[in-house]
Amino acid sequence: MADRALRPGDYATWAVLGLGAVIMLLPFVWMVSTSLKTGDATFVMPPQLIPSAPTLANYSKIFAAVPMAQFLLNSVFVSVTSTVIMVLTCAMAGYAFARIKFPGREIIFYAYLATLMIPQQVTLVPLFVIMTWLDWGNTYQALILPSSFGAFGTFLLRQFYLRLPREVEEAAFMDGAGYVRIFFTIGLQLARPALATLAVFAFMASWNSFLWPLIITSDQSMMTLPVGLSFLNGRYTTDWNVLMAGAVIGTLPIIAVYVFAQKYIIQGLATTGLK
Amino acid sequence: MNIVHKSIAALLLMTAVSSPAFAQQTVVKYMTFSAAPDYIEELDATIAAFEAAHPDIDVQYETAAFGDYFTKLQTVIAAGQAPDAFEVNYENFVAFADKGVLADLGPLISADTGFSTGIYNPTALAAFSEDGKQYGLVESFSNVVLFYNKDLFDKAGVAYPTADWTWKEELEAARKLTDTANGVWGDFAPIQFWEFYKTIAQNGGAMFNADKTEVTIDSPQNVETLQWMVDKVAKYHVTPTDVEMAGQGDGDLFKAGKIAMLRTGIWMFGDFSANASFNWDIALEPGNTNKAHHFFANGVAVSATSANQQAAYEWIKFLTSSKEAVDIRIKAGWELPAVSDAAYVQGYLDQPKPESREVVFQALDTAVTPPVIANWNQLTDIVGKELEAAKLGQKTPQQALTDAAAAVKGIL
Amino acid sequence: MEGVTGRGKYVALAVLLLPSLVGMGAFYILPIVSSLVLSFTKWDLLTPVQWIGVGNYVAALGDPAVQQALRNTLTFILGYLPAVVAGGLGLALLLNRKLKGRTVFRAIYFVPVVTSWVAVSLVWKWLLNPQYGLINYGLALIGIKGPGWLFDPNWAMAGVIMTTIWKDIGFVTVIYLAGLQEIPENLGEASSIDGATPWQRFWSITWPMLAPTTFFVTTISLISSFQVFDQVFVMTGGGPVGATTTMVQLIYKNAFSYGQMGYASAISWILFALIFAVTVAQNFLQKRLDKSDG
Numbered sequence: 001m002a003d004r005a006l007r008p009g010d011y012a013t014w015a016v017l018g019l020g021a022v023i024m025l026l027p028f029v030w031m032v033s034t035s036l037k038t039g040d041a042t043f044v045m046p047p048q049l050i051p052s053a054p055t056l057a058n059y060s061k062i063f064a065a066v067p068m069a070q071f072l073l074n075s076v077f078v079s080v081t082s083t084v085i086m087v088l089t090c091a092m093a094g095y096a097f098a099r100i101k102f103p104g105r106e107i108i109f110y111a112y113l114a115t116l117m118i119p120q121q122v123t124l125v126p127l128f129v130i131m132t133w134l135d136w137g138n139t140y141q142a143l144i145l146p147s148s149f150g151a152f153g154t155f156l157l158r159q160f161y162l163r164l165p166r167e168v169e170e171a172a173f174m175d176g177a178g179y180v181r182i183f184f185t186i187g188l189q190l191a192r193p194a195l196a197t198l199a200v201f202a203f204m205a206s207w208n209s210f211l212w213p214l215i216i217t218s219d220q221s222m223m224t225l226p227v228g229l230s231f232l233n234g235r236y237t238t239d240w241n242v243l244m245a246g247a248v249i250g251t252l253p254i255i256a257v258y259v260f261a262q263k264y265i266i267q268g269l270a271t272t273g274l275k
Numbered sequence: 276m277n278i279v280h281k282s283i284a285a286l287l288l289m290t291a292v293s294s295p296a297f298a299q300q301t302v303v304k305y306m307t308f309s310a311a312p313d314y315i316e317e318l319d320a321t322i323a324a325f326e327a328a329h330p331d332i333d334v335q336y337e338t339a340a341f342g343d344y345f346t347k348l349q350t351v352i353a354a355g356q357a358p359d360a361f362e363v364n365y366e367n368f369v370a371f372a373d374k375g376v377l378a379d380l381g382p383l384i385s386a387d388t389g390f391s392t393g394i395y396n397p398t399a400l401a402a403f404s405e406d407g408k409q410y411g412l413v414e415s416f417s418n419v420v421l422f423y424n425k426d427l428f429d430k431a432g433v434a435y436p437t438a439d440w441t442w443k444e445e446l447e448a449a450r451k452l453t454d455t456a457n458g459v460w461g462d463f464a465p466i467q468f469w470e471f472y473k474t475i476a477q478n479g480g481a482m483f484n485a486d487k488t489e490v491t492i493d494s495p496q497n498v499e500t501l502q503w504m505v506d507k508v509a510k511y512h513v514t515p516t517d518v519e520m521a522g523q524g525d526g527d528l529f530k531a532g533k534i535a536m537l538r539t540g541i542w543m544f545g546d547f548s549a550n551a552s553f554n555w556d557i558a559l560e561p562g563n564t565n566k567a568h569h570f571f572a573n574g575v576a577v578s579a580t581s582a583n584q585q586a587a588y589e590w591i592k593f594l595t596s597s598k599e600a601v602d603i604r605i606k607a608g609w610e611l612p613a614v615s616d617a618a619y620v621q622g623y624l625d626q627p628k629p630e631s632r633e634v635v636f637q638a639l640d641t642a643v644t645p646p647v648i649a650n651w652n653q654l655t656d657i658v659g660k661e662l663e664a665a666k667l668g669q670k671t672p673q674q675a676l677t678d679a680a681a682a683v684k685g686i687l
Numbered sequence: 688m689e690g691v692t693g694r695g696k697y698v699a700l701a702v703l704l705l706p707s708l709v710g711m712g713a714f715y716i717l718p719i720v721s722s723l724v725l726s727f728t729k730w731d732l733l734t735p736v737q738w739i740g741v742g743n744y745v746a747a748l749g750d751p752a753v754q755q756a757l758r759n760t761l762t763f764i765l766g767y768l769p770a771v772v773a774g775g776l777g778l779a780l781l782l783n784r785k786l787k788g789r790t791v792f793r794a795i796y797f798v799p800v801v802t803s804w805v806a807v808s809l810v811w812k813w814l815l816n817p818q819y820g821l822i823n824y825g826l827a828l829i830g831i832k833g834p835g836w837l838f839d840p841n842w843a844m845a846g847v848i849m850t851t852i853w854k855d856i857g858f859v860t861v862i863y864l865a866g867l868q869e870i871p872e873n874l875g876e877a878s879s880i881d882g883a884t885p886w887q888r889f890w891s892i893t894w895p896m897l898a899p900t901t902f903f904v905t906t907i908s909l910i911s912s913f914q915v916f917d918q919v920f921v922m923t924g925g926g927p928v929g930a931t932t933t934m935v936q937l938i939y940k941n942a943f944s945y946g947q948m949g950y951a952s953a954i955s956w957i958l959f960a961l962i963f964a965v966t967v968a969q970n971f972l973q974k975r976l977d978k979s980d981g
């Protein structure tokens with residue numbers, strides 16, 4: 001739809017939206033601003049939005065105190081890996097549930113759905129115990145695997161395949177292809193929008209995950225960004241300039257990704273199985 | 276001897292000969308909280324000194340912040356991945372010893388000719404024994420005294436605190452020292468669990484009866500004590516509220532010259548010496564009917580399941596009692612080694628700031644150990660929450676302590 | 688699609704379904720079942736497991752800490768849910784107008800959603816600082832003396848709620864925008880010709896058409912309200928005086944600080960029962976509403 005002539009109401013709308021945008025962005029601006037201040041300037045009233053004597057000392061302090069780059073690397077590795085596994089296993093299982101008839105299918109599928117009802121916290125203690133028994137405490141696999149499977153994604157993909165007309169696949173069956181080949185050659189291709197949605201969800205969930213990594217990591221070499229930030233919070237409780245520098249480092253990468261991918265992220269979210 | 280036997284023998288021989296060449300060092304895994312974050316360099320130096328003396332042992336350490344440390348330790352032990360040696364403070368020592376996760380050091384000590392536990396301060400060492408078994412070596416101790424800003428005292432024309440001060444003199448001085456216009460507070464002591472069990476002792480009170488079968492948290496003198504703690508904030512305004520502190524630490528405010536008298540730990544010496552731009556000193560804490568001072572001790576224990584108990588023992592012995600380790604510790608102000616030899620700690624007394632360092636040792640005469648029970652973390656949470664309610668005026672001191680006593684009975 | 692039968696079918700199942708089955712079994716089903724078993728035991732990780740029947744559940748229901756956490760959760764829901772849903776819907780309605788720059792606005796509102804909770808909590812803890820924080824400074828500018836926020840038991844939860852609304856509102860907005868785009872344009876135009884005011888148009892057409900979206904948004908938000916942890920852990924640690932302690936925090940504390948694995952498991956099952964009950968009730972309500980509309 002082309003732009004139409006502006007009405008008085010439009011200015012009011014803009015004003016409201018603009019105010020909202022300021023509220024959404026100001027905390028970030030304040031975060032960056034504080035991160036560039038000296039200790040004294042942090043506690044100056046009235047607060048300075050633009051520091052009079054900006055410094056990068058807080059950043060060097062943080063990089064000297066904790067392996068921030070390692071946190072970042074861990075976060076990226078854990079999130080990307082678990083997202084890839086999640087998308088793949090959910091698509092395969094969703095396809096199987098939608099297309100292959102087998103005894104016990106309904107029961108298994110309902111068991112999957114039942115796990116959706118149960119909060120993650122229920123599994124926390126046993127999962128921790130299982131991981132320690134496996135000697136997986138403080139390892140990548142312990143960070144990655146529990147967030148690599150899920151009923152939500154399986155359900156999403158199953159619904160997708162159920163709605164998908166079978167004609168395309170039928171042709172392949174006539175050619176003698178099996179389910180596996182059809183899934184990898186046709187099924188995955190067709191499901192790209194649903195897969196993108198799931199990937200966005202899975203990535204965000206894993207990237208922001210805090211409680212599980214908090215419990216399962218025991219040294220800094222394995223900490224993800226949120227856990228590392230929380231560690232800083234414990235150590236620099238009142239050094240707001242240092243903490244904000246940590247928050248900037250923890251926020252910047254994901255915002256950078258977001259700026260490039262925001263269209264896909266938002267669309268992916270918007271096309272979630274609402275219907 | 277046939278060929279098979281020959282080759283096996285040869286193999287055995289080769290292994291025997293080659294293993295020293297492979298320098299199979301014994302790795303001792305050590306977990307600590309007191310070294311992080313400020314004394315990592317000192318820990319590295321101590322380890323270097325130890326490894327120079329024991330080239331066959333490689334000490335690898337892991338640190339955790341105090342707040343996470345015991346959770347972490349408990350979980351790695353449960354997972355069967357206990358470090359060979361680990362630090363444990365007195366408060367948590369009891370629970371760990373009870374659960375059988377600490378090795379009895381007795382046999383190792385008696386086999387160690389030429390070493391005597393007489394090197395340790397006997398009271399401090401005894402803290403880490405239970406049922407006649409020595410489960411840990413005492414590593415260090417620290418305590419809490421009254422820090423004061425001499426410049427603020429001079430400005431207000433108030434005489435410095437002395438050993439015979441009581442709460443009364445403290446309050447009088449605090450009121451004169453408080454200067455609201457300049458944001459200066461006369462006195463500060465946090466209202467929390469640790470401060471509470473010490474402060475009630477200054478008024479002749481205690482949390483439990485002697486054998487810890489009865490809860491005495493809500494005794495009249497304890498209620499009176501909490502009232503006094505709260506009054507300093509709410510009634511006399513000589514101590515800032517949480518909101519007035521706005522999340523700044525008491526140490527930060529002291530360094531900024533905004534607190535005249537501060538009850539805090541001797542672990543602040545280093546920070547204050549380096550960063551306080553005024554004259555300050557320490558004194559014994561004023562009491563009401565009694566004198567009482569905190570006594571915190573850290574010990575080091577060997578895991579009951581460690582495969583390298585001998586090496587682990589060598590390391591903790593070195594860490595706690597060797598001249599090298601003691602010197603490093605004293606030089607850095609990394610708590611105080613709990614050794615009995617006065618010559619060892621002379622270096623501590625000789626340091627310039629604060630002037631009255633002997634107070635640290637005088638305070639030991641009236642030491643109060645933490646009221647440890649098995650459910651220690653729950654005890655600190657329950658009582659801490661009630662104290663907070665009293666501090667914020669949600670409950671009267673009487674009500675808060677009555678509620679605390681009822682709740683603590685449930686976990687005893 | 689009956690083309691593949693017998694062995695081929697089971698090979699396909701093994702390839703396609705087995706990885707998921709193993710993962711779900713190991714990381715969901717097994718822990719869930721173990722948790723249920725654990726909830727009937729006393730276990731501190733270090734000493735042997737003791738079977739104590741329903742003891743944990745009885746203790747939890749009488750535990751003042753659990754009751755307080757439940758009250759806190761209810762307070763949170765009352766403060767958070769209506770505000771985030773109404774706010775998100777309002778923003779979505781504004782953004783749904785074909786104005787210049789709306790995609791930019793939409794993108795801005797969504798930034799907090801992608802930011803990690805720990806970073807957000809740190810920033811807001813600082814914003815809410817009673818003496819040096821930007822919020823009380825702003826309030827002072829318009830003549831209001833701001834409260835102690837996270838230091839004041841009466842205001843701490845309000846601070847946590849504000850932070851959570853700020854973080855989540857972009858998510859709700861985007862979901863509502865998607866819902867709005869499902870509404871055929873001609874429906875709106877037809878009634879605007881009839882001379883209906885925008886207000887009437889909203890209540891008679893848009894709101895009913897958005898019912899599935901509203902259902903989705905409230906369900907998701909409700910469930911997440913019961914599971915609040917990250918922001919509280921960083922901002923207040925559950926204080927002051929337990930004013931912001933949540934159920935999940937009790938689970939965390941009992942399991943990993945007090946070493947009461949069984950008790951923590953029991954609390955987690957009580958939490959599940961609550962979420963389950965609320966979801967079922969909401970579903971029921973939704974169906975009743977659908978019927979009365981039809």
